[in-house]
Amino acid sequence: MYEKIVDILCSIKEDQPELRQSLSPEMNLNNDIGLDSLQMIQFMLKVEEQLNVVIDYDQFDYEHLQSIHTFIAFLNRCQPQEQPLYEDVKQ
């Protein structure tokens, strides 16, 4: 899951090729990486799509971005999407 999140972050921050090397599980998604509001929502949507979860935007709190670890823990508590994203994915 961590690698997937790193891939998504790097695709969102495509203008910062050095980002991948600097990322670590302890990094704060808000303060250390500094996604702007548009990048943040694109990131969340990509996470939903690629990790097959549903994020409740009305309930989301920036506390979940304290570190990539914290964010993964939050994602693990999210409900899975009802439909598999790909036909060969088993729920």
Added chain:
Amino acid sequence: MLSSRAVAISQLVMGSFDPETRWRDPNLARLPSMPDPDRESIVLCMDELLFPFCGPDDVLYSRCKIDPALQTYLNGLGFSFRARYRFDLNDEEELLPEQDVFKRCMFRLALDQGANDGLADRELHAAALSPYAITADTAAYLQAAGRSHPLPDLETVVRVNSKIYSHRLLATIGEKRYGTETSSASEMEEVGTILLKDGPYLVKDPFGVSGKGNLLIDNATMQRRIADHLRKQEANGLRSHFLLEPLLSKEIDFSSHWFIRASGEIDFISVQRMMNHQQNYGGSIQAYETLIRVLEDAGYFGVMESALRLLSDDGYRGFVCFDSMLLKDGEVVPIVEINARKSMGLINAYVDKVWEQYDLAGWLTFLSIGLPEGFVFERLLRALSESGLLLAVPGGYGIMPLSSNTVMVNELLSRRRMAEGSQGRRGIPKGRLYVSVVGRDDEHRGELMRGLRQLLSDLSVRVYN
């Protein structure tokens, strides 16, 4: 809170930089978004950027007190204005405003403050109002002042600022349209599925702004997720109304700036090139002659005239900015959206009015930053000066900071809230450093910006963009 020179004020410049939020119909469904309180505070403090519209006898009425060192510096460069403000976040004697009070439209704040401020306000009420944008509170403010200003009514302003209006206007003047209006989640999915066959597309909120209210959809899964999000809101009684546009192969973003006088006459102001990144505003610079010639050959200015005539016929008066695009294949998209208000490109054009006499032009841009503990704005000015990066004399080269509270607001709020005990952890307060970069050419401007980034790094300031 107003300097006591006994000179009549000729113009009062003020406004809120998030009018779209205030114009938006609350019964419309929203695209998913992440609430970012840091961003909100910064945007509320962008009204400081309106100083280029002021002359020496004009008042800039801002939400927060401009850092005195910045005002002195700007005055020294030929940007003279008198400052008035609602909040001084540095004044520990003054209670911190509640968040819902701090967020109020500037006209409402001015109205509230005016109730306790007799003499200065009579002076202000006699001045012509130059708003950033007209909101519901503008009319209330004017009514309280007992003056009639030649400003368009709110209904007109809201109507012409909607992306739906600009989309329909293109049809009226016989121009090509790229967008498709959709009025439900199902319709959005239906139209989106067709668009996806040719590539990614944008979903645009009628009142979406840079970085908020526009979403890029590049696959069916994401589309389904957005549609579900909208359906949930429709089930709660909200209406979906969006514009869907294919992601065009863009070469250049630019904007043209105009003024519609009370008489209906139209003044051309400027064409500005926009340095956008993805769907986010990244800066403005006066367009080169080569771009102007391309636009003339493409009949761009004729389209603008037709559009402005319609805006005028529809009752709009004041500043207008058309966001436009030049595509990679040479095609010009004349109207991406209409901003019937002041705008960032216009601010740059007005800063350039001061540089014009020296045959110079500035690049207005910003850096998103995170501040270290104990940071003060004056430290930045001093470091810029010591490094030789600061634009120090009129007609010189260098970097001119344009606003203080967009940099400091979250640092000041978190420092004060921690002292009060209403906030536990400091985090890294975010800010935006708006600057005008005056250089010989693109290369020199790039060099100055690299210097600025290095200087910020030396000051332990994080740069996010």
